[in-house]
Amino acid sequence: MTKIAILGAGSWGTALATVVAENGHTVALWTHKPAQAEFINTNHLNPDYLGDNPINPGVVATADMLDAVTGAEIVVSVVPTKATREVAAKLADVLKELGDQKIILVGATKGLEPVTFKRVSEMLAEEVPEQYRSGVAIIEGPSHAEGVVKHDPTLVTAVSENLAVAEAVQDVFTNTHFRVYTGSDMIGAEVGAALKNVIAIGAGALDGLGYDSNAKAALFTRGLAEITRLGQAFGANPLTFMGLSGVGDLFVTATSVHSRNFRAGQQLGTGKTLPEIVENMGMVIEGISTAKVAYELSQAKHVTMPITESIYKVLYEDLDIQVAIQDLMSRPVKQEGK
Template identity: 50%
Template sequence: MPKVAVLGAGSWGTALSIVLADNQFDVALWSRREEQVFEINDRHTNEKYLPDRTLPTSIYASTSLEEVLQDTKYVLLVLPTKSIRQICRQILPYLTPEHVIIHSSKGIEIETHKRISEIIQEEIPAQSCKGTVVLSGPSHAEEVSMRLPTTVVVASDVLKTAEEVQDIFINKHFRVYTNPDVIGVEIGGALKNIIALGAGLNDGLGFGDNAKAALMTRGLTEISRLGLEMGANPLTFAGLAGIGDLIATCTSKHSRNWRCGYALGQGQSLDEVLSSMGMVVEGVNTTKAAYQIALSQNVDMPITKAIYQVLFEGKLPRQAVEDLMGRGRTQELENY
C-alpha cells in the first residue's frame, strides 16, 4: 500500500487519517506524546480527541518524524499555526523533490502575519518538494470520523498538484473540489474563526438568530475585504472555503471557536476558557493578526475590531455588541 505521513494527531489529523485509510493508504501519524502513540497503536483509539471511534488498523503512530516520513510521497500538516514553522525545519532533512506538502491548518502567524503556505515555502525550498497544497472547507472532525457526507476544497498554484491531492482524499463520503486561489482559501479558512468567536458570543449573550445571521453576513464582508486586499479571488468567499466553512463553524457546537465565544458570552475570562478547553483555539491569535493587518492596510473590519477588544482589551461582550449596533449609518455595499 502507498503511505501518507500525517503530522498532528489531534481530532482533525486523526479524522483525515481515517479518510486516507478508507482510501487504502497506510497512514503514519506523528504525535509528540508517547502515551497517545501507544493508545493509537495498541487500542486503535484516540479518546481525547475523537471519543468512541475505532481507528482503522492501517493507521499507526510514532513520535519519530524520520520514521513517519520514510517511504512517503505526501506529507499532511495538521498542526496549530504556531507549530508550523518549527516542524517544517525539522522535516526538511527527510524530504525529497517528489514530496507534496499538504496543510489543513487554519490560521495566520501572529509574529509575521504570514499565511500557512507562505511559512511552508519560506522554510522548505522549492527544490526540496514538489509543491504545496491547502485543504480547507466546512468539515468538523467529529462528522468526518463518522463518515458523514463532507465536502472540502484543495488549492494549489499548480492545478496538477491539486488534482493529485484531490485523488488521494476523494471518496463517497468525502468529496473534494480543486481551486487555484490559495490566498482566498487560506484567508477564508483562517478568518471565519474570528466570526465564529463572535457567533459564540452572540449565543452566550442570548441575542438570537437575527443577530447571528447579521454577524455572519457582515463577517463574510469583512473576510472578503481583507482577502481582496491580500490578492484573493472574490468568488472563493462564495464557496466552500468561504461561506461554507463560515456556516459550519458559526452554527455548530463542534466548533471550538464557537464554544470559546459562547463561554466568553456567559461571563468566563479568556484565560479560564482556554485553560478549560485544553485545545488550541486558532481564532484567538487570528483575531490579533487580522486586526493588525487591517490597521496596517487601512481595511475597515468593525466586527474583528470588536472581538479583538473583547479578547485583548477587556471590553465587555455586551458593550461590544451595543457599540457595533450603534455605529453611524451606511450603505450595505459601501466600502465592500
C-alpha cells in the same frame, strides 16, 4: 497505493489519516508524544480529541518523523499554527537526511502567523526547501473532524497554484463521504479559513448571551463581508469567499458546538474569562490568536473591519461584550456593499 504522512495527531489530523486509510492508502500519523502513538496503535482510538469514535486500523501512529515520512509521496501538516514553522523545519531536516525524496507538501491548519501575518502555506514553503517538494497545496472547507470520522457527508477543497498538485491531493482523499474539489486561489482559501474562526467566536458569544437568529445572521453576513474585503486587499478572488473555504467554512464553524471557537465564544458570553476558557478547552483555539493578527492586518491595510475589531477588543482589551454590540449597532448607517 500511496503513502501519506500526517503530521499532527489532534482531531483533524487523526480524521484525515482515517480518510486516507479507508481509501486503501498507507498512512503514517506522526505525533510528538510516544505514549499517544502507542495508545492509538493498540486501541485504535484517540480519546483526548475524538472521544470513543474508532480510528481505522490502517492508521499507524509513530513518534518518529523519519519513520513517518520515509517513502511518503504526500506530507500533510496539521499542527497548530504556532507550531507550524518548528515542525516544518524538522521535516526539512528529515527530507535532507532522506536525500532524493520529493513530496507534495500540504497544509491543513487554519490560521495566520502572528507578527509576520504569513499564511500556513507560506510558512511551509519557507521552511521546506523547494528541492524537497514537488508542490504545495492546502486543504480547506467546512469539515469538523467529529463528522468526518462518523462519515457525515463532507465537502472540502484542495487548493494549489499547480492544478496537477491539487488533483493529486483530491485523488488520495476523495471517497463516498469525503468529497474534494480543487481550486487555485490559495490566498482567498487561507484567509477565509483563518478569519472565520474570529467570527465564530463572536457567534458563540451571541449564543452565550441568549441572542437569537437575527443577531447571528447579521454577524455571519457582515463578518463574511469583512473577510472578503481583507482577502481582496491581498489579491484574493472575491468569489472564493462564496465557496467551501469561505461561506461554507464560516457556516459550520460559527454554528456548531463541535467548533472550539464557537464554544470559546459561548463561554465568553456566559461571563467566563479568557484564561478560564483556554484552560477548560484543553485544545488550541486558533481564533484567539487570529483575532489579533486580523485586527493588525486590517490596520496595516486600512481595511474597515468593525466586527473583527470589536472581537479583538473583547479578547485583548477587556471590552464588555454588550458594549461592543451596542457600539456596532450605533455605527453610522450606510449602503450595503460599501
